[in-house]
Amino acid sequence: MAAGTNSLELVVLGLLKEQDMHGYELKKRMTESLGLIMHVSWGSLYPALARLEAKGAVKAVEAKPAIPNIPMTGSLGGERAVFRTSSDGLRGARNKKVYGITDIGSALFYQMLNDEREIDEKGFAVRLAFASHMDPEKRLKMLKDRRDLILEKVRSSRRSADKRRFAFEPYVELVLEHFRSTNTSDLAWIEELIRKEASSMQRPNTEFLVSQDIQDNINS
Amino acid sequence: MAAGTNSLELVVLGLLKEQDMHGYELKKRMTESLGLIMHVSWGSLYPALARLEAKGAVKAVEAKPAIPNIPMTGSLGGERAVFRTSSDGLRGARNKKVYGITDIGSALFYQMLNDEREIDEKGFAVRLAFASHMDPEKRLKMLKDRRDLILEKVRSSRRSADKRRFAFEPYVELVLEHFRSTNTSDLAWIEELIRKEASSMQRPNTEFLVSQDIQDNINS
DNA sequence: TTTCTGTTATATCGGCTTGATATATCGAAA
DNA sequence: TTTCGATATATCAAGCCGATATAACAGAAA
Structure with missing residues (x-):
């Protein structure tokens, strides 16, 4: 199944190898740096992350509800209000979910990178970009x-x-x-x-x- | 809905403007002539034809069960055996379904061609190819x-x-x-x-x- | 102060494409 | 005669895209 290696997952793993990031950051990096090469939409990025997480290739490293640097305005209620984790657990609007790559993910990265199946233009460009690995x-x-x-x-x-x-x-x-x-x-x-x-x-x-x-x- | 104009439908209409064709012929034309520009798979071509037919943009002109030139072997049963229209109507393995473009289809062609929405590389190439219209x-x-x-x-x-x-x-x-x-x-x-x-x-x-x-x- | 606006952030949906696979016919060669 | 390759249509699971929804937050404007 999974027709040929998925370029998007390859890129995500490749970028996470450099440093931990959340989805939004990943997309920013991709469009800013690799914008000429490829193009990602939300509708494929988040499902891709979910897939990778399900495979155990990435895992949520940190899920902070974006606590800003508290300005010293005295004590206004202790722990800075409710952590409104929007209905179902970890995620929530501004609650960043930072991903890191696992050993499985690293292995998957190399395996995808060296996959010898025929590739199209985009697949080639992406692989070549990571060719130092x-x-x-x-x-x-x-x-x-x-x-x-x-x-x-x-x-x-x-x-x-x-x-x-x-x-x-x-x-x-x-x-x-x-x-x-x-x-x-x-x-x-x-x-x-x-x-x-x-x-x-x-x-x-x-x-x-x-x-x-x-x-x-x-x-x- | 229908995010931007569909290049595939545009090409199909453009080719059918030149002459009536069935699906297989369309794909052959596309890969032989426009192969450098675009690439079509069965899984998108036939649904596209179905969509166009539903819109009234194309219609089945001729649906011949591929009667070959009957060699004169005397009368062996009259009308050349059963037309086994495979379970549900017109289609069947070798029963060609030749499509022709309608007035609605022609109008749709021009409308899509002149659609000013932002287009990607492929969309641009396809439109330019038909730019004489x-x-x-x-x-x-x-x-x-x-x-x-x-x-x-x-x-x-x-x-x-x-x-x-x-x-x-x-x-x-x-x-x-x-x-x-x-x-x-x-x-x-x-x-x-x-x-x-x-x-x-x-x-x-x-x-x-x-x-x-x-x-x-x-x-x- | 409050409101408004733009950026950060995650998520989902319908419609479409892809690659694979199934099925069946036909002509011609072996 | 069987076999093989080209002709011909169709469907499926996965995945991608563009659009859209929702919400937190920062800072400027009011």
Whole structure:
């Protein structure tokens, strides 16, 4: 089931590996930093967190009802009023729920990252972004797989363009041509990455390799 | 409801405007010709057709149980055996259901095409592909809106990149840089299109404008 | 002081897409 | 004759998106 590895869960785990965060913070980080790469909606983020929590991959570290720095206005009732935990337990409007990654989550992160199933554009971008946590062979393989996939897409598009004798409407041709050129330049970029990876694997200790925690890697 | 205009329905209507087709043929056309632009799965295509049919935008033109050219083997039972319409009516395994577009569908096509709501990458590509059916002002507006959107995305990404004093992991920076450059080149492409559109609007009769059926346009 | 507004924060819903799978027909090759 | 691959339609569980609801809180305006 679970068609291919879920990029969103991968990103969430990747970010939580850096530091504990609550949902809102996660989304902020994603849109501010990775906004060009991916895009998250509330309707997928919170269910994703819930899923990860159910799997034991993350757990609520801290659930503070946002006690502000109490200004010294004398004692106005002791513990600062009711903790109105809104009907069902921990959550509540402004009651932050800060998540942390568990060992299970860390293992899941590496397992998802090294999953060799075919990936789409977004999946590729996300994995590459976290590629410093992959081991070099897998990383190289991922790049080559992606290259082959794009190559085949472009070729097949050109093939079927050559096959038909007539041209489509001019705007269709326009768009197709642009997509072919975008893919071609993606291809060149990936080729360059492959070249660098390959050469830094021959002589290690290059700063292009940024792997320190790779041995934690759990290959399911 | 119906968050923004549905690109898939737009494409289906656009293709059916050219000629009647059944689902399988539609998917073939889409993946062969527009494969670089979009991607359709069975699980969305058939429901989309059903939706369009329910709206009266398309209708089954012909539902032939695939009678092959009868080879003259004398009379072997008359009308060529049972039409096993598989349990519930018209459909059945190889019983093609050929769809045609209706007047309502044609109106819907123009309405969706000219919908000015904010669109994502895919939505933009699809609309641009059918842009010969838009009127020139809307087309130009769409291009400018898209340009502004990308411009803002890139700027905001650069802004938040400049703001933080430290760099992310090298692979993240790598990916971000690539996306910025992709977006920048998209931007240049769109600027060029805008330039051409604008100049062909000043002096009409340029072959860059391919509008003949624009007056059918129904602006809801 | 109170009110109003904008940001922080979590959650849910309907509608749609996806990838997988099931079913069945047909033509042609083996 | 059987087998195989292409044609053809359909459905399902999971997941995502955009919209919307709810509420706490900070600070400015009134």
